[in-house]
Amino acid sequence: MGNIIDWISQPWPWYIAGPLLGLTVPALLLLGNKSFGISSSLRHVCAACVPAKIPFFSYNWRKEAWNLYFVGGVFLGGIIAGFFFSNPDAVVVAESTQADLAALGISQYNNLLPSEIFSWENVFSMKGLVFFVFGGFLVGFGTRYAGGCTSGHAIMGISNLQWPSVVATIFFMLGGFAMTHLFLPSLMKLAGF
Amino acid sequence: MKTTIEREIDTPIECEAPNLQRSQETGLALLKYMVVGVFFGIILVKSEVISWFRIQEMFRLQSFFMYGVIGSAVVVGMISILLIKKFNIKTISGEKIKIQDKEFRKGQIIGGFIFGLGWALTGACPGPLFAQIGTGFTVVAVTLVSALAGTWVYGKFADKLPN
Numbered sequence: 001m002g003n004i005i006d007w008i009s010q011p012w013p014w015y016i017a018g019p020l021l022g023l024t025v026p027a028l029l030l031l032g033n034k035s036f037g038i039s040s041s042l043r044h045v046c047a048a049c050v051p052a053k054i055p056f057f058s059y060n061w062r063k064e065a066w067n068l069y070f071v072g073g074v075f076l077g078g079i080i081a082g083f084f085f086s087n088p089d090a091v092v093v094a095e096s097t098q099a100d101l102a103a104l105g106i107s108q109y110n111n112l113l114p115s116e117i118f119s120w121e122n123v124f125s126m127k128g129l130v131f132f133v134f135g136g137f138l139v140g141f142g143t144r145y146a147g148g149c150t151s152g153h154a155i156m157g158i159s160n161l162q163w164p165s166v167v168a169t170i171f172f173m174l175g176g177f178a179m180t181h182l183f184l185p186s187l188m189k190l191a192g193f
Numbered sequence: 194m195k196t197t198i199e200r201e202i203d204t205p206i207e208c209e210a211p212n213l214q215r216s217q218e219t220g221l222a223l224l225k226y227m228v229v230g231v232f233f234g235i236i237l238v239k240s241e242v243i244s245w246f247r248i249q250e251m252f253r254l255q256s257f258f259m260y261g262v263i264g265s266a267v268v269v270g271m272i273s274i275l276l277i278k279k280f281n282i283k284t285i286s287g288e289k290i291k292i293q294d295k296e297f298r299k300g301q302i303i304g305g306f307i308f309g310l311g312w313a314l315t316g317a318c319p320g321p322l323f324a325q326i327g328t329g330f331t332v333v334a335v336t337l338v339s340a341l342a343g344t345w346v347y348g349k350f351a352d353k354l355p356n
Contacts, residue, residue, distance in 0.1 A: 022269025077234020078327020138311025140343025145304025159270030175309015
């Protein structure tokens with residue numbers, strides 16, 4: 001029950017945010033027959049900038065340029081929300097999460113991401129290597145191998161009753177559970193926490 | 194020379210979520226997708242979906258929040274697609290709405306798991322990466338470049354991986 005009070009006190013509750021995010025699906029379809037999906041943008045950037053004659057990147061990425069406009073918009077939306085409607089209060093997550101993260105060395109909740117990890121001074125350290133370089137690589141490699149991410153599979157795919165997307169989503173979650181519970185403690189130790 | 198290249202790229206390896214609109218859009222017409230992206234980005238930030246803390250909370254099963262966000266987004270998406278199909282609703286330019294089916298491949302299992310590992314580390318899927326940078330965490334640009342590298346490496350070895 002404590003969780004319920006937790007989410008009521010959040011800036012935008014899930015039952016507002018979730019349905020609004022879901023409306024992206026019909027919005028893109030109605031505006032121009034576009035299937036919602038974000039990780040493809042990474043592929044289009046590769047195809048546009050470093051195709052290197054690789055068959056996987058030899059396609060007409062210009063036809064998919066809408067996707068790059070979309071992620072450009074997500075970036076702008078981040079700027080607008082971050083600078084004009086930003087929440088001055090600390091992020092409040094479940095107390096049990098706070099306790100677990102404190103044990104790992106994370107205790108700064110004054111922003112959406114912990115400053116102990118996400119700061120420029122960490123770029124050339126083990127922290128940067130683990131969380132930015134290694135983490136980012138897994139995201140880019142994994143989403144393309146899976147043929148989609150949370151938007152393309154979990155939201156768009158399941159909305160369209162595609163069972164391969166259900167499989168993908170289950171394995172996204174399993175990967176996340178495995179990282180959080182099995183590997184994160186030792187990776188954090190490796191990163192110097 | 195240019196025509197050979199154009200011909201090559203006109204027969205691409207189809208991407209997973211191809212643009213199925215027949216009429217072409219250029220320049221200003223594409224801005225409408227940016228507007229949708231802006232709304233999407235604002236919601237991601239205001240609901241704290243882009244927060245590394247929220248992702249940790251989700252994978253520790255310590256809050257319903259993220260499950261509520263993703264679950265209700267799926268329900269709304271599902272109802273929308275049902276209505277579009279049932280009433281044969283057309284796009285604003287009058288085209289029939291088409292959605293490519295997702296084909297099952299081993300990648301959804303192996304790649305999906307790999308992405309999950311990265312999701313818990315970075316606290317971000319590809320969408321939130323862009324929004325995190327926008328909110329002022331410019332260092333996440335390093336993560337984004339690394340994600341591009343990951344995508345490229347997958348593309349390079351795509352035909353050698355089990356699929």
